[in-house]
Amino acid sequence: MKNLTNNFSSSYQPVKALLIYNKQTEEAEHNSIYVESYDIGKFGNPINAHPLTVKETLALSGIFQTAQELKTGFLRCKGLMPNKVLYVNPEKGGYAVWYTPPREVPLFFSGSLGIKSGRGKVPAMIWRADRESLAIYAMKCNRKPMEKTILYHAPFFNIYCDGKVCMGNVRIDIGQETRLEDFMEQWEKYFWNSYFSHLMNDHNPVTENIVQIWKTQISSDRAFPCQVLKPTRYTLKNLFV
Structure with missing residues (x-):
């Protein structure tokens, strides 16, 4: 447990950070969201701020889809539906x-x-x-x-x-x-x-x-x-x- 941070840092390196902005309006249902994406520099600092691109959105969607599949694995088939x-x-x-x-x-x-x-x-x-x-x-x-x-x-x-x-x-x-x-x-x-x-x-x-x-x-x-x-x-x- 004492070496958890060091072990984690040696295995996983930060590459992307997201900052989500919420524009408040009088009607809550019309609130708008803006997502800004940052690359992570070699010293761990956020750089290259830019609006979230379509490619980044699709990659993020794939991550969430995988998590949802794990969450809903109950009663899913391993392969073809068994005849019985x-x-x-x-x-x-x-x-x-x-x-x-x-x-x-x-x-x-x-x-x-x-x-x-x-x-x-x-x-x-x-x-x-x-x-x-x-x-x-x-x-x-x-x-x-x-x-x-x-x-x-x-x-x-x-x-x-x-x-x-x-x-x-x-x-x-x-x-x-x-x-x-x-x-x-x-x-x-x-x-x-x-x-x-x-x-x-x-x-x-x-x-x-x-x-x-x-x-x-x-x-x-x-x-x-x-x-x-x-x-x-x-x-x-x-x-x-």
């Missing part, structure tokens, strides 16, 4: 909606349920998440959903009737500049690596005994029986709010 993304809203805290096809995943169950943890096949799913909360739903179709696609209750424990997931004591840590691909990957890991323990408010999301369903899924290689899914009152479009 359905909707992204980075404003007002930001959230994303995406889907995953039927697949086999690791499933962890609390000992009180009497279900052995293991791998099992799950239906196609819709995910909606912001930095702090997650809601999930199931689909009967295996293709990319449309706005009018009917959503079904996700056939798992620890999920409320409205689709919101109780994450228990899972520590959610998603940064303000997390890119979209990492955001989705983190939420899916949080969900699949947590333990299912109980039904929320006695909400059974399927038409049959949910414990027996998962005992069967873990001990077999069959696709998830989508006929047991219960419809919600939502379509995909309802999640874009």
Whole structure:
């Protein structure tokens, strides 16, 4: 810390200084701004005073644009938009909606349920998440959903009737500049690596005994029986709010 000034001076050299003038008028909205630019001489003194040029303005704009991009990096893609993304809203805290096809995943169950943890096949799913909360739903179709696609209750424990997931004591840590691909990957890991323990408010999301369903899924290689899914009152479009 004692050498901070010397280290900074040896790495960064001043090259430009700006002086902003504000001409006051009776009506505040008509105030005019004049920007004067100075080059910095070899002895650190301002020289060559002149009005800010177009070239200097563009260079300054580029610096501010880079800063703004860093500030708004949350939910921006690293590259091409992933095919599973359905909707992204980075404003007002930001959230994303995406889907995953039927697949086999690791499933962890609390000992009180009497279900052995293991791998099992799950239906196609819709995910909606912001930095702090997650809601999930199931689909009967295996293709990319449309706005009018009917959503079904996700056939798992620890999920409320409205689709919101109780994450228990899972520590959610998603940064303000997390890119979209990492955001989705983190939420899916949080969900699949947590333990299912109980039904929320006695909400059974399927038409049959949910414990027996998962005992069967873990001990077999069959696709998830989508006929047991219960419809919600939502379509995909309802999640874009």
